[in-house]
Amino acid sequence: xxxxIAETAKKEVENICDAYEIYVDDGxxxxxxxxxxxxxxAKEEIEKGIGIRVIKDNKVGFAxxxxxxxxxxxxxxxxxxxxxxxxxxxxxFSEPESVTEVKKVYDKRFNDLSIEEYVEILKNVISxxxxxxxxxxxxxFSASAGKSLIMNSNGVSIENEGTGFGIGLSVTIQKEGxxxxxxxxxxxxxxxxxxxxxxxxxxxxxxxxxxxxPIETNNYDVVLDYYASTGLLQTFLNAxxxxxxxxxxxxxxxxxxxxxxxxxxxxxxxxxxxxxxHSTKCDGEGSVSKSTDLIKDGTLNSFIYDIYTANKExxxxxxxxxxxxxxxxxxxxxxxxxxxxxxxxxxxxxNKGVLTTSVLGAHTANPISGDFSVEASNAxxxxxxxxxxxxxxxxxxxxxxxxxxxxxxxxxxxxxxGSFIIPKLLVHDLRVxxxx
Numbered sequence: 001x002x003x004x005i006a007e008t009a010k011k012e013v014e015n016i017c018d019a020y021e022i023y024v025d026d027g028x029x030x031x032x033x034x035x036x037x038x039x040x041x042a043k044e045e046i047e048k049g050i051g052i053r054v055i056k057d058n059k060v061g062f063a064x065x066x067x068x069x070x071x072x073x074x075x076x077x078x079x080x081x082x083x084x085x086x087x088x089x090x091x092x093f094s095e096p097e098s099v100t101e102v103k104k105v106y107d108k109r110f111n112d113l114s115i116e117e118y119v120e121i122l123k124n125v126i127s128x129x130x131x132x133x134x135x136x137x138x139x140x141f142s143a144s145a146g147k148s149l150i151m152n153s154n155g156v157s158i159e160n161e162g163t164g165f166g167i168g169l170s171v172t173i174q175k176e177g178x179x180x181x182x183x184x185x186x187x188x189x190x191x192x193x194x195x196x197x198x199x200x201x202x203x204x205x206x207x208x209x210x211x212x213x214p215i216e217t218n219n220y221d222v223v224l225d226y227y228a229s230t231g232l233l234q235t236f237l238n239a240x241x242x243x244x245x246x247x248x249x250x251x252x253x254x255x256x257x258x259x260x261x262x263x264x265x266x267x268x269x270x271x272x273x274x275x276x277x278h279s280t281k282c283d284g285e286g287s288v289s290k291s292t293d294l295i296k297d298g299t300l301n302s303f304i305y306d307i308y309t310a311n312k313e314x315x316x317x318x319x320x321x322x323x324x325x326x327x328x329x330x331x332x333x334x335x336x337x338x339x340x341x342x343x344x345x346x347x348x349x350x351n352k353g354v355l356t357t358s359v360l361g362a363h364t365a366n367p368i369s370g371d372f373s374v375e376a377s378n379a380x381x382x383x384x385x386x387x388x389x390x391x392x393x394x395x396x397x398x399x400x401x402x403x404x405x406x407x408x409x410x411x412x413x414x415x416x417x418g419s420f421i422i423p424k425l426l427v428h429d430l431r432v433x434x435x436x
Contacts, residue, residue, distance in 0.1 A: 018056050020054045021151075023148065030045075030141075034138060037126050059082040059086065059087055060082060093156070094152060094286035105280075107165075125169055129171055137181070139169045142166045146162060151286075160280050208380070215391045215434040222354050222427045222430040224425040229420065235366075235367055236400045249367070252300060256300050260300045262406055262407050265340070268293055269294055276421070280335070283320060287317050320335070339420065347410065361374045361375055369399070376394045396430060396432055398430050409423045
């Protein structure tokens with residue numbers, strides 16, 4: 001079906017431009033949402049459409065439609081839109097290469113499951129949390145399946161498919177006038193989510209966060225749990241964007257070959273990872289997927305590029321030109337970012353420290369300098385290798401680029417949140433500002 005649509009578009013566009021790229025999208029998604037313990041939102045959406053990008057006289061044009069009876073008009077509009085843009089010889093489309101298959105990214109059961117079954121899953125999570133003594137303030141479930149095809153005038157023709165499932169849960173608990181909240185989520189390519197485990201973890205976190213005590217302002221060994229880590233790492237990741245580097249908006253500009261992280265850390269952008277949430281045979285412009293070592297043993301090895309930015313910089317694309325759907329053109333984005341440590345530390349080695357489950361205000365970090373000041377959420381003292389009392393409000397401040405030079409991995413489960421595949425992280429001598 002996708003090929004038939006693409007072939008129709010090819011016939012319409014191939015003789016009216018110098019080069020073309022056709023992207024066809026066909027997806028289905030289901031979203032459920034609750035407020036407190038009542039399901040208040042359910043949406044089933046089917047999305048199908050085509051995006052056509054063309055180059056004519058070294059100008060690029062793009063148009064899209066969800067009306068597959070208007071492919072001819074869309075092709076004409078894409079060519080017409082080239083007149084709105086300047087001549088730029090750096091635009092190009094991907095060349096054919098050998099494609100590597102990705103494993104475990106599609107769950108065939110998606111087609112056999114009903115929205116009623118998904119509702120039952122969410123209800124079970126809510127019941128489990130309520131039975132544990134927590135008040136559910138919000139929860140959600142999502143399931144999606146999609147297929148896409150990219151075809152261009154260079155002979156590229158690659159089809160991708162994938163599924164994804166996710167559950168999120170937010171709770172609150174009250175005790176003797178004190179209130180504590182907690183949130184967590186879990187996701188998978190497969191319908192293998194453990195809702196009971198999620199409910200237990202979130203409720204236990206909320207219960208453990210009651211009876212908070214103040215902490216003295218000082219420098220501590222700080223353990224960043226998964227959400228805390230990903231919040232701060234987003235600023236670090238922005239510095240690897242080839243467009244930011246080109247425009248001088250990255251502190252890592254001209255630092256290829258320099259040590260920018262702990263020597264025990266390597267970071268790999270891996271779009272071929274088995275069961276990875278962002279694994280795919282190619283990116284959104286048809287560049288065949290390949291792993292890229294961004295950091296190797298603490299040394300900066302590469303940035304990430306799409307075709308346009310790579311051409312601007314005189315390098316090869318790293319296959320990181322992704323797009324959300326047929327509605328958009330490709331943008332530089334990571335796939336699965338594996339943070340691998342050659343050595344790991346244990347919680348028992350920390351005599352005096354702090355663990356923070358998440359941080360509030362990470363988006364306010366300076367995107368260029370890396371300076372940040374965030375509020376620790378669901379935080380706990382670490383004393384003699386053990387988590388002890390929960391901490392009252394506290395701020396954590398520092399610089400993400402300085403942090404990475406001394407960050408260590410903590411012995412813990414490796415999890416994927418967004419693009420990041422990480423253990424819990426340990427940072428030494430981070431400033432913690434106590435608040436009453």
